Amino acid sequence: MLVLRAHHLLCIQGYEGNGYSSEFTKNMDRVVTTLSDNTYVKIVMTVDDICEKCPHKLENDTCKSQEKVFEFDLKILNELKLIVNRTYLYKDILNSIRENLSYEKFQKICGSCQWFRYGYCKNGIFKSF
Numbered sequence: 001m002l003v004l005r006a007h008h009l010l011c012i013q014g015y016e017g018n019g020y021s022s023e024f025t026k027n028m029d030r031v032v033t034t035l036s037d038n039t040y041v042k043i044v045m046t047v048d049d050i051c052e053k054c055p056h057k058l059e060n061d062t063c064k065s066q067e068k069v070f071e072f073d074l075k076i077l078n079e080l081k082l083i084v085n086r087t088y089l090y091k092d093i094l095n096s097i098r099e100n101l102s103y104e105k106f107q108k109i110c111g112s113c114q115w116f117r118y119g120y121c122k123n124g125i126f127k128s129f
């Protein structure tokens with residue numbers, strides 16, 4: 001089982017090997033390759049398996065950009081109609097993204113993220129739409 005914060009459900013769709021440090025990308029590689037349709041994923045709004053190796057994770061187990069990422073998490077949970085601290089099969093999460101997320105909604109939620117302008121997430125999320 002993986003533990004992922006809500007907004008990372010979108011980040012992982014467009015992951016192309018870029019990140020905050022080599023330790024971060026090594027861990028992110030592990031997370032992304034672990035995921036398959038039948039992987040169980042617990043959704044949280046706290047630090048998760050990706051934050052674990054992030055240089056922006058603080059000692060008190062919060063994120064340096066806590067307010068911002070918390071807001072991303074909250075909006076994505078609402079859009080995808082998922083419930084925090086509940087565990088889902090990854091394929092059901094993918095279905096929820098396909099069913100509930102439009103490009104306009106994605107832009108509204110993630111537009112202020114530093115990664116947005118690169119287009120990785122957009123390409124990954126909407127490639128199969």
Ligand code: SF4
Pocket residue numbers: 047048050051052054055056057058062063064065069
């Ligand atoms: S920036 Fe914050 S939310 Fe994103 S991976 Fe790092 S610690 Fe986690």
